Amino acid sequence: MIQKDRLAWCDALRLLAFFLLLCCHAADPFYAAAAYASSGSSVDPELVEWGVRWGSLVRPCVPLFVMLTGVLSLPVKQSMESFYKKRIPRVLFPFVIWSVLYYLTPWFTGLLGMDSSVVIKLFSWAETDSQALSEGLIRIARLPYTFCFIACHMWYIYMLVGLYLYLPIFSAWVERATKRQKEIFLIIWAISTILPYFHQYVSTYAFGTCEWNSFGLFYYFAGFSGYMLLGHYIQHYVRWSLAKTLIVAIPLLVGGFIFTYCGYSHVMNMPDKTPELVELFWTYNTPNVAMMTIAFFLLVYRVKISPNSAIASYLSNLTACGFGIYMIHYFFTSLGYDLGEWLHIPAPLRIPFSAIVMLICSWSIVALLKKIMGKRSVYLLG
Numbered sequence: 001m002i003q004k005d006r007l008a009w010c011d012a013l014r015l016l017a018f019f020l021l022l023c024c025h026a027a028d029p030f031y032a033a034a035a036y037a038s039s040g041s042s043v044d045p046e047l048v049e050w051g052v053r054w055g056s057l058v059r060p061c062v063p064l065f066v067m068l069t070g071v072l073s074l075p076v077k078q079s080m081e082s083f084y085k086k087r088i089p090r091v092l093f094p095f096v097i098w099s100v101l102y103y104l105t106p107w108f109t110g111l112l113g114m115d116s117s118v119v120i121k122l123f124s125w126a127e128t129d130s131q132a133l134s135e136g137l138i139r140i141a142r143l144p145y146t147f148c149f150i151a152c153h154m155w156y157i158y159m160l161v162g163l164y165l166y167l168p169i170f171s172a173w174v175e176r177a178t179k180r181q182k183e184i185f186l187i188i189w190a191i192s193t194i195l196p197y198f199h200q201y202v203s204t205y206a207f208g209t210c211e212w213n214s215f216g217l218f219y220y221f222a223g224f225s226g227y228m229l230l231g232h233y234i235q236h237y238v239r240w241s242l243a244k245t246l247i248v249a250i251p252l253l254v255g256g257f258i259f260t261y262c263g264y265s266h267v268m269n270m271p272d273k274t275p276e277l278v279e280l281f282w283t284y285n286t287p288n289v290a291m292m293t294i295a296f297f298l299l300v301y302r303v304k305i306s307p308n309s310a311i312a313s314y315l316s317n318l319t320a321c322g323f324g325i326y327m328i329h330y331f332f333t334s335l336g337y338d339l340g341e342w343l344h345i346p347a348p349l350r351i352p353f354s355a356i357v358m359l360i361c362s363w364s365i366v367a368l369l370k371k372i373m374g375k376r377s378v379y380l381l382g
Contacts, residue, residue, distance in 0.1 A: 008305035011315030013068060014322060016300055020061035022355035025153065025330060027051045027058075028124040029337045030351065031268075046347045052268065054351040055282065056261040060293035062156065062284050066163070066224045067231030067297055073167055074232040075175035080168040087164045090323070093379045095157045096143065098327040102151035103139040105331075106131045122334050125149040153330050163224060170225060174232060182233055189226030192218035193287045200280055223285060227293065234297060245302055249295040256291030263288070317367070324366035324381030325359070332358040 030051025076083055106119045110131030119129040127149050128135065139148040147154040174182070195218060198206050207217035240248070263281030267273055283289065305312050318325075336354030345353045370377045 008307050008309075008312040008315060009301065009303055010068060010071060011312070011319050012303050012305060013064060013297065013300045015315055015318055016296060017061050017064035017068070018318070018322065018325065018359065019352075019355060020058040020064070020296075021326075022329060022358045023054055023058045023351050024061055025333055026336055026351045026354035026358060027055045028333055031055060047350065050347050050351065052264055053261060056264055057257055057292070059260060059282050059284065059289045060296050063224070063227045063289065063293040064296060066227040067234075067293065069163065069167075070228035070231030070233075071235045074171055074228065076168045076171040078168075083168050084164070088161060090378055090382045091157060091161060091164070094323065094327050094382045095154065097380055099143055099147070099151055099154055100140055102154075102330070103148060104133075104136045106150070107133045107136045119150075122331070123150045123152075124333065125152050151330060153326070156326075159224060163228065166225065167228075170228070174229065179237060182229060185221060186226060186230060186233060188218065188221040189229070190287070190290070192222035192226070193285050193290055195222065196280060196283050196286050200277070226285075227290075230294070231297070234301065238298075238301070240298075242302055245298050249298040252291040253295035253299075256288045256295065259288040260292070318363070321363055321366040321370065321381070324369070324377075325362040327381065328365060329358050329362040332361045335361065 030047045078086070105122065106116075106126075106129075109118050109122075110116070116129040116131050119126050119131065139150070142148070147158070177185075195206065199209075204210075209216035260281050264278075267277050267281060270277070280286075281288065305315070333354070336357035337350075339357055340350045340353045366381055369381060373380065
């Protein structure tokens with residue numbers, strides 16, 4: 001397990017991951033319209049362009065969270081039953097409660113007499129502007145197996161629960177595996193990140209996958225488990241100097257960003273793009289996103305923060321409030337966008353400005369609720 005004097009460093013990485021995540025969602029109003037708008041829609045090209053630039057840079061947000069899970073949780077020191085009992089309820093209770101609130105929000109806006117256009121204003125990727133209660137109840141009924149784009153960030157919870165179910169089992173191998181065995185796993189995982197592009201541009205029939213089989217050659221090494229092991233590996237085995245860290249991290253960051261940005265821009269200029277193609281170059285398990293993720297991780301890994309400093313105290317509070325912030329932040333995307341427009345924030349700064357607004361609002365509310373509810377807040381905020 002990670003030593004206490006490294007907790008401040010982990011909290012700093014979590015802050016970076018949160019900021020990237022908030023920028024990712026703050027960008028939604030900027031490029032959502034451009035991705036799926038009709039030809040007659042009016043879209044500010046400068047705002048869209050900066051949405052694409054920031055959207056390409058912040059893709060490592062989720063992989064960084066997963067790498068942190070590997071740093072802090074591998075190897076698991078509890079029994080499987082104890083681990084599940086501690087982790088999964090803290091995720092599922094807030095997930096259900098906040099999903100219900102998100103899905104009923106359009107109905108609430110109708111009760112308040114608001115026009116249905118407010119639904120798309122609040123939730124950029126909403127499939128419909130319906131304010132009917134029945135629509136909200138249908139979304140709630142589907143919670144056990146899928147999320148709705150009104151709360152598009154909730155996809156992460158399904159993946160996170162899967163990681164938690166897998167962690168104690170994966171941990172048993174990690175605890176016994178040699179450094180070389182872990183490196184072999186990571187090499188095969190790295191190869192698997194090419195698959196999204198291979199399936200799109202070479203063949204959907206690849207390495208044994210076809211209509212009747214989704215579990216191909218690299219299936220057992222692909223996905224977020226690679227990021228989880230990578231976080232564990234770097235924390236245990238990488239002891240580079242600052243110079244070597246910069247030599248490795250900066251080219252990875254720059255190269256990964258250029259590939260991501262150029263690929264996404266190319267797709268956005270295609271007249272017949274599909275939602276799947278729009279997301280291709282932003283997919284988390286791709287070489288370009290992995291390059292940027294590793295770069296950010298290595299750079300923050302070098303940060304030294306005294307565990308007793310005021311900065312460490314604030315970062316620790318962020319960690320305590322983190323899951324609650326994740327649950328509620330998407331309510332404030334429209335507020336951040338509108339406030340930036342009202343204050344005439346320059347286009348290059350609009351998305352980070354909006355992200356800061358979202359962070360301040362979410363963090364303040366979560367901290368207040370935790371103070372009011374005490375230990376019971378775990379059921380609402382994790």
